[in-house]
Amino acid sequence: MISKRLSVSHEHWPLREPFRISRGVKTGADVIHVTIxxxxxxxxxxxxxxxxxxxxxxxxxxxINGILPDVEEGIHPEELLELLPPGAARNAVDCALxxxxxxxxxxxxASLLGLEMPTELETAITIGVDDPAKMGEKARQNSTAPLLKVKLDREQILDRVRAVRAAAPASRIILDPNESWTMDILRSIDEDLAALGIDLLEQPLPAGEDEGLRDYRPRVPVCADEACHTSGDLPALKGKYQYINIKLDKTGGLTEAVRLRxxxxxxxxxxxxxxxxxxxxSMAPAVLLCAGVEFIDLDGPWWMARDRAGGFQIDDGMIRGISGDFWGGTEVSKPAD
Structure with a gap:
């Protein structure tokens, strides 16, 4: 058996502008980087x-440091599922393995998992929470993007959505309140959201407090994000959500993400x-899950003041520069006998 060496570090990547959601504001991305x-x-x-x-x-x-001996002795990603729970630690190690x-x-x-490596992808461009005029201006600046994702809280909901829709009349729109709404709010604006042509509503209610969605028939389909981490969550989501959001940091890597998909x-x-x-x-492993997926939201690097060398190019709502040379490997042709 050939031994392996695992290294893990914390990195801080500044954002080009503040990123606001209902829970607060970020000015940088703090990531865990694993190499094996x-x-x-x-x-x-x-x-x-x-x-x-x-x-x-x-x-x-x-x-991660707690399983260093196991990884360095040699484990398969399937074995990693028994060593770490779903979450960020398992994700970084799983993708590196x-x-x-x-x-x-x-x-x-892609070939090991029987998945497709796309050459380019459509992605949502995210508009953070702000006053309606500023959100409308951000939407106008990105109005050529096919898909926008709009962060919201409980304040000025329809004013903000109307401003975005007026500025980007041709874009599909996802709304994401990050668990900040109630059923009363949802019921009161569901018809308005449908009239504004909203395509998807992501996790409007707190996970674990979403029983009001059961057998509710929204005009705008509802997607589980915080309520869906792994395939084991799916039975409890039936009858409440029409879509699920797969994120590798929730599933704990590609191994469980493929199963969840x-x-x-x-x-x-x-x-x-x-x-x-x-x-x-972080985005590169996730693109392998995207074949045939209706809503893709992988614009994380778009927020970076700078990205890793060789990373994606994101403009007009399209991800380009996807390459196995950057992450994931490529098929090597073997000479004929």
Whole structure:
């Protein structure tokens, strides 16, 4: 058995402007970067600890360092599922293991998992919470993007949405209140949102306090984000949500994300693939989940003051520059016998 070497670090990446949601404001992305090296071949993974799920930089670093001997002795991502719970720590290690295995074999992660590596993708461009005029101006600046995602709280909901819609009449729109609404709010504006042509409503109610959605028939379909982490959550979401949002930092990496995708489709859920605000290294594994997905929200690098070398280019709501050279490996042609 050839031994492996795991390295883990905390990195801070400044944003080009503040990112506002209902929970607060971010000015930088704090990420965990994992590398696993075996005989000069290296796999990379990145994740974002999230306080909403009880994670901190230190707790995620401790989780990863706690399994360092197991990883360095050699484990498969399936075995990692038994060592770490879903979350940021497992995500970074899982993605690094998949890339290491792919590059070691001269293959791609896409081929190992039976997934597609796209050459480009449509992504939502996110508009943070602000006063209606400023949100409208942001929408106008990005009105050529096919899909916008609008962050909201409980204040000035319809004023903000109307401002965005007026400024971007052709764009599809996702609304994301980040658990800040109540059923009363939802019922009172559902018809207005439908009239404004809103395409998807992401996690309007707090996870665990969403029983009011059961058998509710919204005019705008509702997507589970904070309420859906892994495939084990799906049975409780039936009858409440029409879509689920797959994020690697919730599933704990590609291994469980692929399982969640398969089971969600089999159970009749529509799909969204989302992200935390992070560099292209966080987005690269997630693009493998996007084939046939209706709503893709992988604009994390668009918020970066700078990105990793070789990362994605995002403009006009399109992700370009997707490459297995950056992350994931490529198929190596073998000479004929």
């Amino acid at each position: 090296t075996c005989d000069q071949v290296t796999g990379h993974g990145e994740s974002v600890p999230y306080a909403r799920y009880g994670e901190t930089i230190d707790s995620v670093l401790d989780q 998949w890339e290491l295995m792919a590059r070691w074999q001269g293959r791609s992660v 398969q089971q969600a489709l089999a159970q009749g859920f529509g799909l969204m693939v989302g992200c935390m605000v992070a560099t292209s290294l």
